[in-house]
Amino acid sequence: MATLHFYFDFISPFGYFASLRVQDIARRHGRTVEWHAMLLGVSVLKVMGLKPLLDTPLKGDYIRRDAQRYIRRHGLVLKRGLDDPVMDPRAAGRAFHYVKHHHPALAAPLAQALYDAYWAEGQDLSTADAIAAVPLPAGLDAGWLRAGIASDEAGALLRSAVDASLKAGIFGSPTVVVDGEPFWGVDKLGLLEEWLDCGGW
Amino acid sequence: MATLHFYFDFISPFGYFASLRVQDIARRHGRTVEWHAMLLGVSVLKVMGLKPLLDTPLKGDYIRRDAQRYIRRHGLVLKRGLDDPVMDPRAAGRAFHYVKHHHPALAAPLAQALYDAYWAEGQDLSTADAIAAVPLPAGLDAGWLRAGIASDEAGALLRSAVDASLKAGIFGSPTVVVDGEPFWGVDKLGLLEEWLDCGGW
Incomplete structure (x- = not known):
């Protein structure tokens, strides 16, 4: 059974909402999830020529x-x-991408820990020190992670992942891709489940 | 029980999809629907500073x-x-707005007839003659309608309705507003039904 590809941006509240449900959805349908952190504001909006969602007149108020x-x-x-x-x-x-590269099994638990720290706990995660201070998944060493974040390798891994997500046509957080079919938005998780149930239309 | 306010643009495919379901949804919950034709491309996108959805890189392909x-x-x-x-x-x-003003009960049937003609039948509706040639709801006279479309009164009614929809914060087609709560997108019809079932969160 094909993997669910879950694309998200840490700064996206709807991505956070989806992160709390995507593993359960996959489990119910005998699927696994590969998590993909991307950079919506930094890369995608430039390609699309859009301003940030919450700054868009009328729509921003609705989205809030x-x-x-x-x-x-x-x-x-x-x-x-x-x-x-x-x-x-x-x-x-x-x-995220440094851990995903070196310890793939710890990538999703790390992403969930960072997401919880940012949205549920309101912590800042903009520096390596702040990230190393988050309660990390068992098996992840804070010192190793702090050094990794600062490494050229981590920068290259992130750039390459962002390029790949743009190439895959991902433009919003959350997006789940399964069997090549994209589902954008937390509102589509129901339709995604229907797709997993019936094999698509 | 409060009315469902259904905002749509005739050129919006998702508005058309919603038009096929909104009356049934209202009926199931003992509500009525007031239909509101608006002009997304002509007015709202300007306010929002956006380009048409299908012309937006990445997103256009997904929406299609x-x-x-x-x-x-x-x-x-x-x-x-x-x-x-x-x-x-x-x-x-x-x-639409000329008929809504003079024969309110015929506004929704006319909108559905025009929507069907445009999307299901692929007919052009850009002129008064084309609109008068659509199979109209019983009670609507084609000659009266053709003259009405060309009238200053119809122009003023449309402008006033578009202004009112912008003032109400409507920025997308379809949008359903019930009890002051907006639901944007055909994807939200399920959530709308849940709201009608439980009275909101």
């Missing part, structure tokens, strides 16, 4: 409201507000 | 694919392609 409605409906508690200053996500992206 | 997937899943047959030349929707908007 939709996120708050989702938070209430799913009983989430977030210490970070949607309009709080947005961190530079590159250190978190470097950390 | 998503619409085709919806069409297959729901067994729809459309004679108009998503990339066929887009008509000027102002004549259809004038027709």
Whole structure:
């Protein structure tokens, strides 16, 4: 059975919402998930010629409201507000891809830990020190990770992953790709499940 | 029970998809629907500073694919392609608001007839003559409608409706507003039904 490819940006609240559900969805359908951190603001919006979602007139207000409605409906508690200053996500992206390259099995647990730290706990993750201070998955050494984030290798791994996600046509967080079929937005997780149930239309 | 306010643009395929479901959704929950034709391309995109959806890099390809997937899943047959030349929707908007003003009960049936003619039958609706040639709801006189579309009154009614939809924060087709709560996109019809079931979160 093909893997679910889960693309997300750490600064995306809807990506965070999806991160809390995607593993369960995969498990229910006998699938596994490969996590892919990407950089929406830094790379994709430039290609698309768009401004950030929350800064788009009319739509920004709706998106804010939709996120708050989702938070209430799913009983989430977030210490970070949607309009709080947005961190530079590159250190978190470097950390993720460095770990994914060297310890693939720890990539998803690390991403979830970083996502929880950022959105549920409201912590800053814009520096290697801040990331190393997050409760890390067992087996990940904080010192090794801090050095890795600063390495040229991590920078190259992140750039290469961002290029690959653009080449794959990914433009929004979250996007789940399964059997070559893309599902963009947390709103599409229901349709994704239907696809997994019936094999597509 | 409060009315569902259904905002749509005749040139929006997703608005068409929603038009085929919104009356049933309202009926199941003991609600009525007020239909609101608006002009997405002509007015809203300017305010938002966006280009048309299908012309947006990356996203355009996804939206095309998503619409085709919806069409297959729901067994729809459309004679108009998503990339066929887009008509000027102002004549259809004038027709709709002229009828809504003078014969409110015929507005929704007219909108559905025009939507079917445009998307399912692939007909052009950019002129008063083309609109008068559509099979109209019983009680609507084609000659009266043709003259109405050309009237200053119809122009003023359309402008006023478009202004009101912008003031209401509507930026996409379809949008359904119920109890002051907006649901944007055909993907949100499921969430809308949940809201109607439980009274909101």
